[in-house]
Amino acid sequence: MTQTVKYLKDYTAPTHLVPKTDLLFEIEDTHTYVTATLHIEPQTSTQGGLKLHGDAELISLAINGEKQPENAYELDTANETLIIKNAPNIPFILTIETRVEPSKNKSFNGLYESGGNLYTQCEPEGFRKITFHPDRPDVMGEFTTEIRANADKFPILLSNGNKIRSGSLNDGRHFAVWHDPHVKPTYLFALVAGDLALTSDFFITQSGRRVEIEFYTRAEDTPQVPFAIEALKNSMKWDETRFGLEYDLDIYMVVAVGDFNMGAMENKGLNIFNTKYVLADSRTATDADFEGVEAVIAHEYFHNWTGNRVTCRDWFQLSLKEGLTVFRDQEFSGDRASRAVRRIENVKLLRTHQFAEDASPMAHPVRPASYVEMNNFYTMTVYEKGAEVVRMYHTFLGEEGFQKGMKLYFERHDGQAVTCDDFRAAMADANGFDFEQFALWYSQAGTPTLRVSGSLKDGKYILNVKQSLPDTPDMPSSAKQPMMMPLSIAFFDEKGAKIAFRQPENDETRQETVLTLNQAEQSFEFLIENANAVTPSLLRGFSAPVHLEFDYTNEQLALLLAHDDDEFARWEAGQTLFRRAIAENETALQNGNNPPEHTLLIHALRNILNDNEMDAAFKAMLLQVPAEAELWGERDNINPVLVAMAREALLDEIAHALHGELLANALNAREAENADKRGKEIEIYEYNPQDAGLRALQYACFPLIHRFDEVATIEQVFEHYDEMARKNMTHEWGVLSSINSNPSAKRDELLARFAAKFDDQALVMDKYFSLIACSRRADTLAQVQAALNHPRFALTNPNKVRALIGTFARNVPHFHAADGSGYAFVAEHIKKIDEFNPQVAAGLARAFNLLKRIEPQRQALMRAELDAIAALPNLSKDVREIVEKILA
Numbered sequence: 001m002t003q004t005v006k007y008l009k010d011y012t013a014p015t016h017l018v019p020k021t022d023l024l025f026e027i028e029d030t031h032t033y034v035t036a037t038l039h040i041e042p043q044t045s046t047q048g049g050l051k052l053h054g055d056a057e058l059i060s061l062a063i064n065g066e067k068q069p070e071n072a073y074e075l076d077t078a079n080e081t082l083i084i085k086n087a088p089n090i091p092f093i094l095t096i097e098t099r100v101e102p103s104k105n106k107s108f109n110g111l112y113e114s115g116g117n118l119y120t121q122c123e124p125e126g127f128r129k130i131t132f133h134p135d136r137p138d139v140m141g142e143f144t145t146e147i148r149a150n151a152d153k154f155p156i157l158l159s160n161g162n163k164i165r166s167g168s169l170n171d172g173r174h175f176a177v178w179h180d181p182h183v184k185p186t187y188l189f190a191l192v193a194g195d196l197a198l199t200s201d202f203f204i205t206q207s208g209r210r211v212e213i214e215f216y217t218r219a220e221d222t223p224q225v226p227f228a229i230e231a232l233k234n235s236m237k238w239d240e241t242r243f244g245l246e247y248d249l250d251i252y253m254v255v256a257v258g259d260f261n262m263g264a265m266e267n268k269g270l271n272i273f274n275t276k277y278v279l280a281d282s283r284t285a286t287d288a289d290f291e292g293v294e295a296v297i298a299h300e301y302f303h304n305w306t307g308n309r310v311t312c313r314d315w316f317q318l319s320l321k322e323g324l325t326v327f328r329d330q331e332f333s334g335d336r337a338s339r340a341v342r343r344i345e346n347v348k349l350l351r352t353h354q355f356a357e358d359a360s361p362m363a364h365p366v367r368p369a370s371y372v373e374m375n376n377f378y379t380m381t382v383y384e385k386g387a388e389v390v391r392m393y394h395t396f397l398g399e400e401g402f403q404k405g406m407k408l409y410f411e412r413h414d415g416q417a418v419t420c421d422d423f424r425a426a427m428a429d430a431n432g433f434d435f436e437q438f439a440l441w442y443s444q445a446g447t448p449t450l451r452v453s454g455s456l457k458d459g460k461y462i463l464n465v466k467q468s469l470p471d472t473p474d475m476p477s478s479a480k481q482p483m484m485m486p487l488s489i490a491f492f493d494e495k496g497a498k499i500a501f502r503q504p505e506n507d508e509t510r511q512e513t514v515l516t517l518n519q520a521e522q523s524f525e526f527l528i529e530n531a532n533a534v535t536p537s538l539l540r541g542f543s544a545p546v547h548l549e550f551d552y553t554n555e556q557l558a559l560l561l562a563h564d565d566d567e568f569a570r571w572e573a574g575q576t577l578f579r580r581a582i583a584e585n586e587t588a589l590q591n592g593n594n595p596p597e598h599t600l601l602i603h604a605l606r607n608i609l610n611d612n613e614m615d616a617a618f619k620a621m622l623l624q625v626p627a628e629a630e631l632w633g634e635r636d637n638i639n640p641v642l643v644a645m646a647r648e649a650l651l652d653e654i655a656h657a658l659h660g661e662l663l664a665n666a667l668n669a670r671e672a673e674n675a676d677k678r679g680k681e682i683e684i685y686e687y688n689p690q691d692a693g694l695r696a697l698q699y700a701c702f703p704l705i706h707r708f709d710e711v712a713t714i715e716q717v718f719e720h721y722d723e724m725a726r727k728n729m730t731h732e733w734g735v736l737s738s739i740n741s742n743p744s745a746k747r748d749e750l751l752a753r754f755a756a757k758f759d760d761q762a763l764v765m766d767k768y769f770s771l772i773a774c775s776r777r778a779d780t781l782a783q784v785q786a787a788l789n790h791p792r793f794a795l796t797n798p799n800k801v802r803a804l805i806g807t808f809a810r811n812v813p814h815f816h817a818a819d820g821s822g823y824a825f826v827a828e829h830i831k832k833i834d835e836f837n838p839q840v841a842a843g844l845a846r847a848f849n850l851l852k853r854i855e856p857q858r859q860a861l862m863r864a865e866l867d868a869i870a871a872l873p874n875l876s877k878d879v880r881e882i883v884e885k886i887l888a
């Protein structure tokens with residue numbers, strides 16, 4: 001495969017449009033024959049000919065019914081292109097026959113087989129694995145799809161839109177014809193054929209139309225479908241009430257499949273989902289899983305407007321649909337329950353993974369300027385930072401202004417393929433707001449840092465803010481411009497009360513405000529009466545995706561942690577205290593000293609634990625110590641194992657100093673959770689946000705409690721395991737997680753029992769494999785290696801690979817083992833998996849992102865593995881792009 005770089009600056013409009021595409025799929029035993037009839041409309045002079053993309057076996061090609069000889073076109077299999085040199089320059093019909101072999105396709109892109117059924121995945125460039133087509137998102141058209149197959153093997157035949165005809169054929173075969181009245185790009189095409197069970201429901205839209213809801217799964221999985229259907233109905237309702245957006249077809253189908261590269265896919269009218277985001281019941285799914293199902297169902301549904309009705313002009317604009325749709329699913333989840341906790345979870349995800357990406361060789365802007373393999377750009381930056389960018393419009397404009405912008409966006413662009421600039425223009429024009437400078441968020445990579453200082457003098461508080469951007473592989477810091485962003489602030493006095501203030505330019509007295517940053521350095525003045533000590537609360541609600549530096553004293557942080565009324569800022573004060581404590585531990589360990597005590601932090605945590613009024617879910621968040629990946633920040637010469645040890649030392653300190661308080665909280669939360677269930681004939685522990693919060697608190701406390709006395713703990717847990725496991729999966733998982741690093745053989749016995757019990761539940765077996773892989777026990781690599789041979793493990797299944805190998809690659813002490821065994825293990829599997837699934841292999845390769853910032857010995861070990869991968873002659877362009885960027 002040749003390594004060609006595609007650039008945003010090279011974009012040119014399509015030379016030919018395809019307003020209609022008719023597809024015929026003849027599904028045979030081993031092969032599927034595809035006949036594509038494309039209605040081609042030349043746009044400009046046909047000098048360069050018509051260029052199609054295709055990576056399928058070409059059988060024949062005809063123009064206006066006339067079969068073309070081979071010398072009428074140039075087929076370039078290395079570049080997956082087909083050029084018809086002398087194509088007519090008036091509208092014509094192009095008929096292309098191809099042959100594909102779905103059961104041999106383990107890339108899970110294009111048409112593939114899983115469990116005897118056929119599925120498609122076309123975003124971003126999978127359609128070309130099925131037939132030849134311009135296959136670019138700005139070429140949109142109406143699709144009609146006929147599917148023919150054996151009626152016994154493939155009773156269900158689905159595609160986008162409405163079923164307009166069906167019936168039987170000779171030889172036990174049958175057919176169905178689907179028509180999608182909405183124009184769409186090829187990446188939203190979908191087909192499913194197989195033996196699947198239907199669970200149906202319906203939804204009445206705000207205008208009174210009835211929409212059929214159809215979920216297709218394996219027959220044995222139907223009891224696990226109802227939660228996802230409820231989530232869909234909630235999403236449909238929410239999009240009507242909050243965004244005024246109604247569904248536009250008479251049927252909405254969701255198909256669940258166990259072999260899937262990502263979470264889910266928003267194909268028009270026919271979403272295809274990873275089973276992980278559809279199937280959930282309390283026996284097999286944790287509270288976090290239920291929340292994941294609800295969020296992903298919502299995300300794909302919301303794409304119907306933000307992605308499908310208005311789509312992307314080119315793949316550089318991916319965040320146009322993904323950033324906006326993540327913002328919408330985040331808002332949906334926040335409106336459903338626990339807004340503050342959801343917000344903190346989102347920030348934590350962003351800071352752990354997106355900040356790391358932005359500080360790595362893979363750093364790229366929200367709108368990348370170039371790519372080799374588009375599949376590598378479904379990133380935390382495009383999705384999560386993209387959502388923060390959308391959130392900033394919302395913060396500047398407020399809900400009403402933002403909705404005005406959305407309305408104008410749809411008025412202007414419904415049915416079109418557009419750019420991030422078009423979205424920005426709609427937000428600006430609908431509100432008369434200047435978002436010119438805001439465009440930099442789409443072109444400048446790297447996480448900005450805000451250095452803030454403050455001083456109080458004569459009743460005036462001066463806040464000075466300097467912003468800077470780091471170097472990234474695409475652009476030096478010196479070439480970057482100051483960005484426009486909202487900085488939400490308030491002030492607290494020494495007792496923790498909010499202070500009223502006035503800004504000189506306006507008369508109003510306020511308790512909080514949102515400043516607009518737009519220069520490299522700015523000062524803001526606040527008139528504050530009767531205050532002698534002021535603690536600013538900055539970046540409230542995480543108003544911009546930045547690093548913030550302010551020289552707080554530990555006492556000021558403790559004050560904010562105790563009193564700030566913005567939950568994010570409050571949580572953040574605690575996180576800063578944790579980070580400082582871990583940094584102190586690291587220094588001590590490095591110098592061969594014992595880690596110091598952190599009395600102020602322990603005192604602050606004790607107060608939190610003793611606060612019986614606090615929301616349980618929020619309390620659980622406050623107790624979470626930052627993950628290692630969050631601690632690396634932009635440092636160099638990292639020793640990951642030392643960072644992990646420093647973090648462990650803090651966890652030990654908390655466990656010992658607060659054992660009584662932690663135990664009391666865990667038991668109180670358990671009691672509160674049990675209270676309304678006792679005495680009922682069957683004690684049912686279902687998912688609901690309140691109980692989920694109480695369980696989150698229990699399992700924030702128990703792993704700490706279990707550190708206190710590992711030997712006594714395992715005996716006790718061993719005895720109570722069945723009782724907890726009977727309640728639901730959150731408890732079962734919580735118990736297993738909390739003893740998963742225990743060295744006792746009883747831990748292995750519990751895990752073995754868990755695996756035996758759920759042998760027939762693929763999604764629970766994923767949990768089993770991830771427990772094996774995230775344990776901090778000394779024998780983890782050996783156990784992971786043994787698990788590769790477990791009958792339920794399969795290297796071809798992406799969920800299994802992520803559960804075992806992906807989890808291992810995030811297990812800091814083991815992946816970064818000083819002897820290089822962790823690197824070698826992951827590298828070996830990247831090579832193996834790349835032979836059939838480059839997308840999943842490239843995902844694993846990102847584990848080596850830290851290369852340049854790691855200490856020299858480990859760096860050399862990592863580099864040796866990466867060099868060996870890069871030397872492979874048949875490496876996919878997916879893995880090559882990642883590995884070469886890391887090595888560059």
Ligand code: ZN
Pocket residue numbers: 299303321322325
């Ligand atoms: Zn999406």
